[in-house]
Amino acid sequence: MSDRQSAVAVDQTDERLRQTRGVRGALGSFLRSARAGDVGPLPVIIGLLIIGTIFQSLNPIFLSSRNLVDISMDSVAVGVISLGIVCVLLVGEIDLSVGSVSGFSGAIVAVLFIRHDWNWILATLVALGVACAIGLLYGVLLTQFGMPSFVSSLSGLLAFLGLQLAILGDQGSINLPFDSKLVSFAQLDFVPPWLSYVLAALAALALFAGGYDNMSRRRRANLSSSSPQALVVRSVALLVGLELVVWYLNQGRGVGWMVVFFVALVVLFHYAFTRTGWGRSVMAVGGNVEAARRSGINVRNIYFSVFALCSLMAAVGGILAASRLASANLSSGTGDVNLNAIAAAVIGGTSLFGGRGSAFSAILGVLVIESIASGLTLLNLNSSYRFVITGLVLAIAVAIDSLARKSRASHGRA
Amino acid sequence: MLSLRGISKTFGAVNALTDVDLDVEAGEVVAIVGDNGAGKSTLVKVLAGVHAADSGTIAFDSAEVQIHDPSAAIHLGIATVFQDLALCENLSVVDNLFLGRALGPWRLDQVGMEVKSWELLQQLAAKIPTVRVPVATLSGGQRQTVAIARSLLGEPRVIILDEPTAALGVAQTAEVLDLIERLRGRNLGVIMISHNMENVRAVADRIVVLRLGRNNGEFDARTVSSEALVASITGATDNVVTRRTGRLSAEADSSKDTLARRDEETK
Numbered sequence: 001m002s003d004r005q006s007a008v009a010v011d012q013t014d015e016r017l018r019q020t021r022g023v024r025g026a027l028g029s030f031l032r033s034a035r036a037g038d039v040g041p042l043p044v045i046i047g048l049l050i051i052g053t054i055f056q057s058l059n060p061i062f063l064s065s066r067n068l069v070d071i072s073m074d075s076v077a078v079g080v081i082s083l084g085i086v087c088v089l090l091v092g093e094i095d096l097s098v099g100s101v102s103g104f105s106g107a108i109v110a111v112l113f114i115r116h117d118w119n120w121i122l123a124t125l126v127a128l129g130v131a132c133a134i135g136l137l138y139g140v141l142l143t144q145f146g147m148p149s150f151v152s153s154l155s156g157l158l159a160f161l162g163l164q165l166a167i168l169g170d171q172g173s174i175n176l177p178f179d180s181k182l183v184s185f186a187q188l189d190f191v192p193p194w195l196s197y198v199l200a201a202l203a204a205l206a207l208f209a210g211g212y213d214n215m216s217r218r219r220r221a222n223l224s225s226s227s228p229q230a231l232v233v234r235s236v237a238l239l240v241g242l243e244l245v246v247w248y249l250n251q252g253r254g255v256g257w258m259v260v261f262f263v264a265l266v267v268l269f270h271y272a273f274t275r276t277g278w279g280r281s282v283m284a285v286g287g288n289v290e291a292a293r294r295s296g297i298n299v300r301n302i303y304f305s306v307f308a309l310c311s312l313m314a315a316v317g318g319i320l321a322a323s324r325l326a327s328a329n330l331s332s333g334t335g336d337v338n339l340n341a342i343a344a345a346v347i348g349g350t351s352l353f354g355g356r357g358s359a360f361s362a363i364l365g366v367l368v369i370e371s372i373a374s375g376l377t378l379l380n381l382n383s384s385y386r387f388v389i390t391g392l393v394l395a396i397a398v399a400i401d402s403l404a405r406k407s408r409a410s411h412g413r414a
Numbered sequence: 415m416l417s418l419r420g421i422s423k424t425f426g427a428v429n430a431l432t433d434v435d436l437d438v439e440a441g442e443v444v445a446i447v448g449d450n451g452a453g454k455s456t457l458v459k460v461l462a463g464v465h466a467a468d469s470g471t472i473a474f475d476s477a478e479v480q481i482h483d484p485s486a487a488i489h490l491g492i493a494t495v496f497q498d499l500a501l502c503e504n505l506s507v508v509d510n511l512f513l514g515r516a517l518g519p520w521r522l523d524q525v526g527m528e529v530k531s532w533e534l535l536q537q538l539a540a541k542i543p544t545v546r547v548p549v550a551t552l553s554g555g556q557r558q559t560v561a562i563a564r565s566l567l568g569e570p571r572v573i574i575l576d577e578p579t580a581a582l583g584v585a586q587t588a589e590v591l592d593l594i595e596r597l598r599g600r601n602l603g604v605i606m607i608s609h610n611m612e613n614v615r616a617v618a619d620r621i622v623v624l625r626l627g628r629n630n631g632e633f634d635a636r637t638v639s640s641e642a643l644v645a646s647i648t649g650a651t652d653n654v655v656t657r658r659t660g661r662l663s664a665e666a667d668s669s670k671d672t673l674a675r676r677d678e679e680t681k
Contacts (some may be wrong), residue, residue, distance in 0.1 A: 010532045014543035217525045223532075277519035280505070284513055287504035294464060294500045295514035295564075296485035355504040409550075 009224040025227070041349050043400045044364045047393070051368065055375035062375055065252035071370050072249065073186075076262045077102075077321035078337065079366035082344035083269055084313025086362050087306040089345055090273070091286045092354025093149040095138065095310045097156035098341050102318025103333020104164040105131055109182070109319050110174040110328035111167050120182055128315050134160070135311030139304035149307070157338070165330060173329035176322065186323035190254040196246045199260065204239035211235070258320065262363075265313075269359035282306060286355030317341070336387065340369050343390060347397040353405070368393060415440045415603050416461075416492070416572050421470035423456055430456040431627045433470070438572060438603040443594060445618035445635065446607045449647055453627040454607045455497060458576045461605070462494040463487035485514070493570035497577045497607075499561040503550040507531065507542060510549050511564045534563045539589050554581040562590065572603040579613055591617050611640055625649050 055062040081098050088095045105127040112123035134156065141147040168174065176183050191199065211231040218225040249255050273279040284292040285302050293299045321337075322328040346352060347368050348361025369390055376386045416438045423431040431453045438444050446454050459465045461472070463481040471478055474490055481487050487494070501510050508524070508531045509516075517523040517530075531545045540559040542552065549557060558581050565573055575594070579587045594617050597604050608614050614621060618635040623646040631646040641659075 011528065011544060011546070014541075214525070218528075221525050221529045223525065223528055275522050277516040277522065280509055280513070280516050280522070283505055284502045284509075287502035288500070291500035291502050292513070294462065294484045294494070294496065296488045297514045298485070355502070 010222050012224045025230075041358075041360065041364055044348055044361075044368060044397070047347075047368055047396075048364070048371065051371050051375065055371070055378070059375070059378045061378055065248050065250075067374060067378070069249055069252040069254070069256070071367070071374050072259045073256050073324070074374070075363075075366045075370045076186075076256075076258045077317045077324060078340050078344060078369065079262050079317075079362050080265060080320060081314050081317035081337070081341040082348075082366050083265060083359060083362040084310035084317075085341050085345040086269070086348075086350050086357055086359060087282070087313070088149065088310045089286075089350045089352060090282050090354065090357050091302065091306050092289075093142070093303070093306070094342070095135075095149060095153045095156075095307065095314075096338060096342075097134075097153040097160060098310065098314035098317075099333045099335075099338030100157045100160035100164065101131055101134055101311050101314040101333070102321060102337060103328075103331075104160045104167075105315035105318040106322030106328040106332045107164045107168050107174075110176060110322060113180070113182075114174050114176065120180060124182075124319060127319060128312060131311040131315030132308045135308035136304055138311070139300075139307040142307070143300045143303050161334065164333070168328065168330060173327055175327045178326060182319070182323040183326045186258055186320055187326070189257040191257060191260060193250045193254060196250060196255045197243060199255075200242035200246045201239060203242055204235050207238055208232070208235035258324075266359045266363055269362075273359055278302075278305070283355055288355075314341075336390075340366075340390070343394040343397075344369050346401065347393060349397075349401070351401055351405070352398065353401075365397075415475060417473045417476075418457075418461075419471050419473070421457070421460060421467045421472070423453075423460060423465060423467050429627050431460070431467070434624065434627070434629055436605075436622060438605055440571070440603050441598055441601045442620065443598050443604040443606060443618045445614040445621045446605060446624060447609070447611070447614060447621060447643065447647060448624035448630075451626075452624040452647075454624055455576060456627075457624070458494060458496070458574055458605075458607060461487065461492060461574060462496070488514075488568060488570075491569070491571035492574065493565035493568060493572070494574040495558075495561045495565045495576060495578060497580075499557055501549045501557055501561060504548055506548055507545040507552070507560055510560055511545075511567060513564070515568060530567075531563075534566065535559070538563055538593060541586075555583055555586050558582055558590075559586070562593070570602065572605065573597060574605040574607075576607045577609070578606065579608065579610060587613065611643060615640075623647055 052063060061067055081102055084098060085095065108127040108130060109120070109123045112118040112126060113120050138149055138152050138156065141152040142149050165172075178184070178187075208231065211226070211234070212228075215225045215228065215231065246255055273282065281292065281297045281302050284295070284297060285299055289299060292302075318333055322332055325332070344365030345357070345361055346365065348358075348363070348365030350357025350361040372389050372393065373386055376389065416436075418434065418436040421431055421434045421436075422429070434453070434457060436444070436446075436457070446457065448454050456465065460467045461481065463484040463486050466482060472481060473479065474492075479486075479490060481490070481492075502513065505513070508527050511531050511534065512527050517526050528545060535542055535545070538559055540556070540563065542556050542559065549560065552560065558578065562575070562578065565575075578590050578594075582590060591613060594604055594606065598619075606614070606618065615635050615638070621633045621635050621638060621643065622629070623631045623633070623643070625647060626649075630649065633643065633646070
């Protein structure tokens with residue numbers, strides 16, 4: 001108990017509680033929780049540093065701003081799909097068909113836009129609607145027929161691949177014109193440098209404002225709150241970090257609007273997971289579905305919403321991928337897209353066991369995967385090495401997840 | 415206030431409940447006792463909307479109601495503390511307390527929820543050091559307190575406690591019994607399931623006995639003898655409990671002749 005504080009905060013009255021104060025205290029409790037297995041994004045950040053060091057020493061182009069801009073643009077499509085995967089993983093389910101759904105959606109847009117001369121917005125809306133229906137179908141199969149999502153989405157993987165081939169027809173490939181909005185968004189549109197600095201500053205400001213608001217409301221309610229110094233340190237760190245990244249990317253082509261779109265989506269999902277009743281229900285279903293049901297949560301609707309979101313994100317990712325390639329073809333969304341998206345979510349720290357994870361794992365995970373892909377391409381190694389190395393990284397990520405889980409259990413930390 | 419008539423429930427070939435009747439008035443504590451497998455927990459689950467009854471009627475405020483799912487029960491004002499507590503271990507104490515009824519669904523009022531949680535836990539004199547840790551870090555008794563606190567949050571009219579004191583220490587058991595009396599004082603109907611006859615007789619107004627899924631007697635808690643209760647629970651006046659009491663009193667009588675008693679026991 002502190003002598004300086006006249007009234008002890010309501011949540012600090014228990015004498016067994018460890019007191020943390022100031023920046024040092026915040027750092028101390030972070031290290032303690034990391035040691036207990038509450039590692040958060042730490043392993044993947046260390047992994048990114050290792051990957052960067054290795055590839056940079058093998059090929060100095062790797063960390064050049066030009067290459068980093070390419071990595072950032074290439075990450076978006078798979079990253080968006082991976083964001084959907086995070087949703088289903090949080091409730092302890094899986095969707096193996098995201099690759100097929102992404103290819104199918106890209107094909108729908110291309111067919112309607114090019115062959116039928118539709119407006120691209122309308123074509124996109126149709127594709128998104130179809131994807132939503134696919135997700136709801138998985139939800140119905142799970143809740144009404146008790147069909148495990150593993151099986152239903154596995155059959156979906158084949159079925160929607162078939163539909164993709166069918167609607168693309170004999171030609172098999174549809175090119176999107178370079179002057180269309182879709183292609184320029186995915187390839188050519190970059191944020192003006194001044195605006196990118198402003199956006200980065202706004203992000204840091206938002207973190208500070210949110211933290212300050214929370215702090216003052218907790219103060220008013222006589223609850224303990226994090227120290228203002230720690231908040232300032234965090235906000236300044238984010239500001240400096242983001243501005244550095246933006247500055248470095250601006251040495252090359254800059255920050256793509258597509259990248260801004262992806263980051264905005266991730267922030268939106270992060271808000272939904274952590275600050276809304278829906279997010280709490282998702283976490284509850286992932287943690288203990290029976291408890292969630294008994295507390296009156298409509299578990300069926302939660303399943304519907306996460307599967308629909310997952311397929312929706314797969315469709316958005318598929319349309320972005322088609323736009324980035326300026327073409328929808330028979331191989332869109334096949335091959336490693338599926339597994340890369342799932343691997344990205346898991347590598348980023350979302351647990352396969354449900355109930356633990358964060359929207360940011362999509363960004364971190366997809367950066368790992370795309371960095372490896374880019375580094376190996378720069379070394380002129382073919383995709384066989386890429387598969388092996390990505391597989392190894394995934395295995396390590398799952399091992400870390402399982403070990404951290406055990407450690408948390410023995411340290412009494414969920 | 416709440417009355418059940420002819421409730422039946424089968425699981426496969428097993429008749430878990432057969433024609434069970436139960437009444438609870440406002441400001442009354444009804445204890446349901448019975449041996450293992452008597453159907454107590456099944457009855458709780460029917461009331462909580464976890465299982466639907468196969469037949470029978472449930473009336474709330476003398477209007478017939480259907481309880482198809484847990485949220486229906488919660489909306490009626492029936493709150494339940496389950497034997498397995500039904501907590502989400504990955505979520506914090508605050509999140510568990512407000513599970514399914516978070517304040518501000520589009521922008522969670524985390525401060526408001528935390529303040530309310532502390533108020534509630536302090537009312538229950540709960541020994542929980544911090545409410546922002548996952549429930550996985552809490553001990554069994556602390557989890558029980560969280561579960562009870564959660565049931566009180568929605569201002570229920572009937573509260574069902576399934577084995578509320580089974581995992582608790584001496585002081586916490588007394589706290590829970592005090593709490594049950596306070597609930598009665600607030601004019602709530604309380605249904606309590608317990609194996610602990612002492613607790614049941616200490617706090618209940620009426621004791622309803624279930625045996626093999628059927629009503630097997632109803633007693634006034636102030637006047638009933640424990641022999642009568644045990645007889646009703648086990649279904650016989652000659653049972654293992656009465657034999658044991660009889661033997662113990664016989665032991666007291668014949669304590670002079672220990673040899674003879676040992677002979678008798680070997681038989």
